[in-house]
Amino acid sequence: MDRALYIAMTGAKNNMMAQTSHSNNLANASTTGFRADWAQARAMPVYGEHYPTRAYSMTERPATDFNDGPLNETGNALDVAVAGDGFLSVLDAQGNEAYTRRGDLAVTPLGELINGAGQPVMGNGGPIVLPPYEKLDIGDDGTISIRPAGAGPNEMLVIDALKIVNPDLQNFEKGTDGLFRPREGDEVLEADPALRVVSGFVEGSNVNAVAELTNILAINRQYEMQIKMMKAADDVSQAAEQLLRLN
Amino acid sequence: MHKALWVAKTGLEAQDIALANISNNMANASTTGYKKERAVFQDLIYQVQRQPGAQSTQNTQLPSGLQLGTGVRTVGTQKMFTQGDLNMTEQPLDMAINGRGFFQVLMPDGNISYTRDGTFHLNANGEIVTASGYLLEPNIQVPEQTKTITVGTDGIVTAVTANDNIPFEIGQIDVVDFVNPAGLQAIGSNLYLETAASGQPQVGVPSLDGFGAIIQGALETSNVTIVEEMVDMISTQRAYEMNSKVVSTADQMLGFINQNL
Numbered sequence: 346m347d348r349a350l351y352i353a354m355t356g357a358k359n360n361m362m363a364q365t366s367h368s369n370n371l372a373n374a375s376t377t378g379f380r381a382d383w384a385q386a387r388a389m390p391v392y393g394e395h396y397p398t399r400a401y402s403m404t405e406r407p408a409t410d411f412n413d414g415p416l417n418e419t420g421n422a423l424d425v426a427v428a429g430d431g432f433l434s435v436l437d438a439q440g441n442e443a444y445t446r447r448g449d450l451a452v453t454p455l456g457e458l459i460n461g462a463g464q465p466v467m468g469n470g471g472p473i474v475l476p477p478y479e480k481l482d483i484g485d486d487g488t489i490s491i492r493p494a495g496a497g498p499n500e501m502l503v504i505d506a507l508k509i510v511n512p513d514l515q516n517f518e519k520g521t522d523g524l525f526r527p528r529e530g531d532e533v534l535e536a537d538p539a540l541r542v543v544s545g546f547v548e549g550s551n552v553n554a555v556a557e558l559t560n561i562l563a564i565n566r567q568y569e570m571q572i573k574m575m576k577a578a579d580d581v582s583q584a585a586e587q588l589l590r591l592n
Numbered sequence: 593m594h595k596a597l598w599v600a601k602t603g604l605e606a607q608d609i610a611l612a613n614i615s616n617n618m619a620n621a622s623t624t625g626y627k628k629e630r631a632v633f634q635d636l637i638y639q640v641q642r643q644p645g646a647q648s649t650q651n652t653q654l655p656s657g658l659q660l661g662t663g664v665r666t667v668g669t670q671k672m673f674t675q676g677d678l679n680m681t682e683q684p685l686d687m688a689i690n691g692r693g694f695f696q697v698l699m700p701d702g703n704i705s706y707t708r709d710g711t712f713h714l715n716a717n718g719e720i721v722t723a724s725g726y727l728l729e730p731n732i733q734v735p736e737q738t739k740t741i742t743v744g745t746d747g748i749v750t751a752v753t754a755n756d757n758i759p760f761e762i763g764q765i766d767v768v769d770f771v772n773p774a775g776l777q778a779i780g781s782n783l784y785l786e787t788a789a790s791g792q793p794q795v796g797v798p799s800l801d802g803f804g805a806i807i808q809g810a811l812e813t814s815n816v817t818i819v820e821e822m823v824d825m826i827s828t829q830r831a832y833e834m835n836s837k838v839v840s841t842a843d844q845m846l847g848f849i850n851q852n853l
Contacts (some may be wrong), residue, residue: 362641362660364595364841364842364845365599365661366660366661368596368603368663368838368842369599369661371831371835371838372600372602372603372663373603373661373663374831375607375831376635382661403642404658406656406658406659407655419672420672449670452771453771453775453789454770454771454772454775454789454790454791454792455791461634461667461670462634463667477794494769494801494802495800495801518644520638521637521659523635554834557834558834561837561841565845569848572849576852579853
């Protein structure tokens with residue numbers, strides 16, 4: 346069979362994968378703290394003892410978009426958004442430290458601080474546990490102070506501080522659970538005291554819906570062209586078959 | 593088939609739930625003691641199609657891989673227990689809690705439920721009941737021929753009757769608090785039930801030990817902000833439209849290949 350057919354087929358197949366990646370971004374347009382994934386296609390020439398006439402396409406996710414998302418005011422003292430750079434530190438399902446921008450926090454009956462996805466939030470010395478409180482305040486640098494139940498307004502207690510890290514974004518990638526971890530080197534990052542949070546806000550998704558939709562439409566057309574190429578390859582071999590028919 | 597189709601479907605479902613939630617909040621914009629809810633979304637797991645760092649040949653490595661997300665999931669809805677505004681009604685049996693805490697209500701099945709709605713009435717026996725007719729717990733019997741009822745900020749209820757001009761105590765309204773009020777289960781009629789996520793109820797005296805004070809003659813309004821809900825509704829609608837556009841695009845792609853090959 347003609348090679349053009351297979352090359353067009355990989356093109357169409359990889360277009361569908363890119364389409365999936367963009368539609369995942371769009372589906373998460375309302376997910377708190379979500380970071381959009383990039384998708385790019387790359388030419389993969391076939392190396393060997395022949396002329397490099399065949400270059401297959403390959404879709405890949407080179408990185409994640411680390412631009413800031415919109416800040417939505419909620420007025421809830423337990424909601425925090427990281428202002429500018431930085432990531433909040435949480436524990437993943439295996440109990441290891443991982444990083445997220447998600448700051449819609451809540452308190453369990455045992456006083457543990459968790460985020461909207463149910464992951465325990467890390468403080469300076471491990472997961473944060475809060476005593477019963479009447480009023481809670483999260484400061485600009487992530488310091489959590491509370492007024493214990495029954496205490497007067499002059500008895501604010503500092504409990505812990507949110508662990509906010511400033512990772513090297515070149516070496517930072519999204520895992521299969523949607524949390525971020527360093528790609529290489531030390532798995533646990535140090536807290537950076539220079540980073541800031543704002544309380545009473547949650548950070549929305551940084552998906553640019555217009556860009557994603559435009560990409561989806563562009564990929565759609567590209568895909569149609571690949572199908573046209575497959576059709577052309579089919580026509581060519583049909584013509585050859587007719588020409589060479591014996592009777 | 594086409595993965596994008598299923599991914600976009602999860603997006604449509606999520607926006608659908610978000611809109612249902614927004615419309616419920618807006619419908620309850622004037623419900624006494626209503627606490628707004630927000631839908632909590634989470635990205636679904638990612639599938640590794642090609643592992644980053646895998647060998648492309650014996651000597652070369654792929655610089656980046658391909659991980660495809662599978663869409664969005666609604667984790668749940670979360671009640672936002674921020675304080676509503678106080679609406680002064682000057683009715684002696686209207687009460688609002690200023691701060692943390694809930695009134696206890698005895699359900700007809702004998703269970704206790706909790707509410708922030710302090711629209712109380714008297715029933716035929718002179719007992720204090722909610723607007724639905726359920727007894728306040730602990731119940732307070734108002735004597736006959738009562739002229740005035742006064743509720744203190746600490747929940748002590750005193751009455752003055754026609755026969756006797758000296759006020760006397762007829763009961764005490766307790767409030768309860770939870771470690772995680774957002775974990776309470778809303779059962780409608782402005783009532784909540786205790787769950788494993790909310791923690792055990794802690795009974796206390798209003799305005800003491802961190803509990804909110806009772807304000808007589810006031811009602812707590814809903815904490816829904818209409819403007820906020822409207823803006824949420826606009827973004828939800830547009831996100832829904834865009835996700836449905838993905839579904840139709842994915843459909844067109846599959847249709848195109850069927851027609852042309």
